[in-house]
Amino acid sequence: MGKNFKALITSQKKDGSFENNVKEKLVDHLPNGELLVRVEYSSLNYKDALSAIGNKGVTRQYPHTPGIDAAGIIEESSSPNFSVGMPVIVTGYDLGMNTAGGFGEYIRVPEGWAIKRPNNLTAKESMIIGTAGLTAGLCVKALDEKSGISGMNAVVSGATGGVGCMAVKLLAHLGAKVTALTGKIDASSFLRNIGAHKIISRTEFLESVRGPIGKGVWDIAVDVAGGDLLSAILASMKYGGMVTCCGLVESPSFNGSVFPFILRGNSLIGIDSAEQPLQKKAEIWDHFSKVWKMNGLDKMCHTVNLDGIIPEINKILSGRQTGRVVLEL
Numbered sequence: 001m002g003k004n005f006k007a008l009i010t011s012q013k014k015d016g017s018f019e020n021n022v023k024e025k026l027v028d029h030l031p032n033g034e035l036l037v038r039v040e041y042s043s044l045n046y047k048d049a050l051s052a053i054g055n056k057g058v059t060r061q062y063p064h065t066p067g068i069d070a071a072g073i074i075e076e077s078s079s080p081n082f083s084v085g086m087p088v089i090v091t092g093y094d095l096g097m098n099t100a101g102g103f104g105e106y107i108r109v110p111e112g113w114a115i116k117r118p119n120n121l122t123a124k125e126s127m128i129i130g131t132a133g134l135t136a137g138l139c140v141k142a143l144d145e146k147s148g149i150s151g152m153n154a155v156v157s158g159a160t161g162g163v164g165c166m167a168v169k170l171l172a173h174l175g176a177k178v179t180a181l182t183g184k185i186d187a188s189s190f191l192r193n194i195g196a197h198k199i200i201s202r203t204e205f206l207e208s209v210r211g212p213i214g215k216g217v218w219d220i221a222v223d224v225a226g227g228d229l230l231s232a233i234l235a236s237m238k239y240g241g242m243v244t245c246c247g248l249v250e251s252p253s254f255n256g257s258v259f260p261f262i263l264r265g266n267s268l269i270g271i272d273s274a275e276q277p278l279q280k281k282a283e284i285w286d287h288f289s290k291v292w293k294m295n296g297l298d299k300m301c302h303t304v305n306l307d308g309i310i311p312e313i314n315k316i317l318s319g320r321q322t323g324r325v326v327l328e329l
């Protein structure tokens with residue numbers, strides 16, 4: 001008999017709806033790959049929630065175990081590059097999409113998806129950061145390469161969400177003056193604690209921006225929303241401003257004009273974390289363990305077990321999540 005382990009399993013019912021249950025699985029039934037990893041921690045990202053409700057754009061085949069993030073220990077390896085007992089981080093690529101993901105006690109993955117966890121980062125810290133932090137890190141790195149961060153006026157949308165709160169924290173850590181745009185004004189103390197200098201309700205902000213180009217307020221921006229919020233941010237950038245676009249919680253489409261680009265020399269930079277070459281991901285993890293090493297990460301997350309992840313999935317889908325949710329396996 002092969003080894004059993006516990007995992008969240010999303011399955012489709014006869015009536016076409018989807019349900020999530022914690023069940024036993026067999027290690028032998030995991031997909032092929034050079035590395036068998038005993039997962040210590042995972043984290044909840046918006047994409048996991050989409051996978052857990054049967055979004056076919058994320059996951060085509062069910063039953064399935066979501067979880068695009070995992071930090072754990074190598075338990076079996078057929079790769080000369082990874083030895084048994086080595087701590088690793090796996091994020092993105094197909095993990096948790098159509099490959100059984102980190103919401104289970106074991107994953108088996110190709111060696112090309114794993115990086116050795118930096119010494120200066122615990123497994124839990126790495127999952128507080130997770131794909132949300134990796135994405136925020138890629139945005140900040142892109143902005144830093146073009147304009148620098150220290151002393152800049154920055155704005156972050158979806159500021160209490162996963163990517164948003166990591167972007168606020170990192171930008172503030174690097175010396176930017178950060179404005180948080182949020183739908184949760186009642187989370188102001190959380191936002192101040194992670195470094196927001198100013199907090200603006202997203203409805204008020206949207207109402208204050210009329211037309212394709214308005215008052216130039218910010219030098220750099222991290223947008224997770226798309227839609228009208230991205231249009232309004234683009235209209236509010238200073239001369240030479242730069243906006244990174246990485247999400248679509250409001251809408252995948254947005255209206256705009258060329259004016260911010262041709263009159264103010266603004267730039268819009270697309271960010272993807274999932275398919276980044278492994279070397280680029282490793283650079284960001286290295287930054288988080290050294291120059292971007294931040295205290296107080298544990299204050300921006302709450303930790304749940306497998307049974308506790310289901311209500312958190314519903315919360316993230318309705319935009320009510322504040323901070324990061326870490327899953328302890």
Ligand SMILES: NC(=O)c1ccc[n+]([C@@H]2O[C@H](COP(=O)([O-])OP(=O)(O)OC[C@H]3O[C@@H](n4cnc5c(N)ncnc54)[C@H](OP(=O)(O)O)[C@@H]3O)[C@@H](O)[C@H]2O)c1
Pocket residue numbers: 044045046047131132135157158159160161162163164181182183184202224225229245246247248249250271272273274316317318319320321322
């Ligand atoms: N490109 C990539 O590689 C990449 C990687 C990770 C995530 N993403 C994308 O980035 C987005 C955020 O992901 P996440 O994991 O941070 O999700 P999340 O934790 O759910 O955060 C999203 C936040 O956006 C705000 N929000 C919710 N509904 C909104 C609406 N209708 N309009 C504007 N803002 C709204 C909320 O924050 P406030 O209440 O504070 O406004 C919410 O907490 C998602 O679209 C996700 O797919 C992309």
